[in-house]
Amino acid sequence: MSAAPPIARPMPELEGELAPFIAAAKEHRLMVQRCTGCGALRFPPREICSRCLSSSAEWTNVSGRGEIFSFNVMHQVYHPAFAREVPYAVIVVKLAEGPKITSNLLDCPIDRINIGMPVEVVFEQISDAVTLPKFRVRAQS
Numbered sequence: 225m226s227a228a229p230p231i232a233r234p235m236p237e238l239e240g241e242l243a244p245f246i247a248a249a250k251e252h253r254l255m256v257q258r259c260t261g262c263g264a265l266r267f268p269p270r271e272i273c274s275r276c277l278s279s280s281a282e283w284t285n286v287s288g289r290g291e292i293f294s295f296n297v298m299h300q301v302y303h304p305a306f307a308r309e310v311p312y313a314v315i316v317v318k319l320a321e322g323p324k325i326t327s328n329l330l331d332c333p334i335d336r337i338n339i340g341m342p343v344e345v346v347f348e349q350i351s352d353a354v355t356l357p358k359f360r361v362r363a364q365s
């Protein structure tokens with residue numbers, strides 16, 4: 225008997241408002257939107273700036289450094305493709321530049337995760353088309 229074929233993971237859409245973010249991640253760059261009206265950085269992308277109401281924006285590189293703002297440990301299997309990964313941490317990183325991004329923390333035991341822990345981006349290739357930004361603990365300097 226052979227094992228059942230692996231179940232495909234849900235993938236982000238390659239077109240649409242996240243396309244610049246997905247393209248940058250494939251090149252191992254982390255980008256967020258910047259309002260060209262007031263300069264405010266934001267993520268996820270939005271059509272209108274919540275600070276100045278401008279609808280004009282561009283994408284800009286950020287450092288990929290930040291700290292854990294919040295996290296949750298997933299014990300429940302909500303999608304069969306992640307059944308072998310539970311328990312795993314979903315983290316919200318407050319980037320050094322200000323915006324927050326939701327991702328996963330790699331190479332860190334779940335019981336070691338703390339709010340305020342310094343992290344840095346790493347890029348995990350999911351498929352030929354998709355590379356996702358993930359995070360790992362950064363040594364404090």
Ligand SMILES: [Zn+2]
Nearest residue numbers: 259262273276
């Ligand atoms: Zn603005």
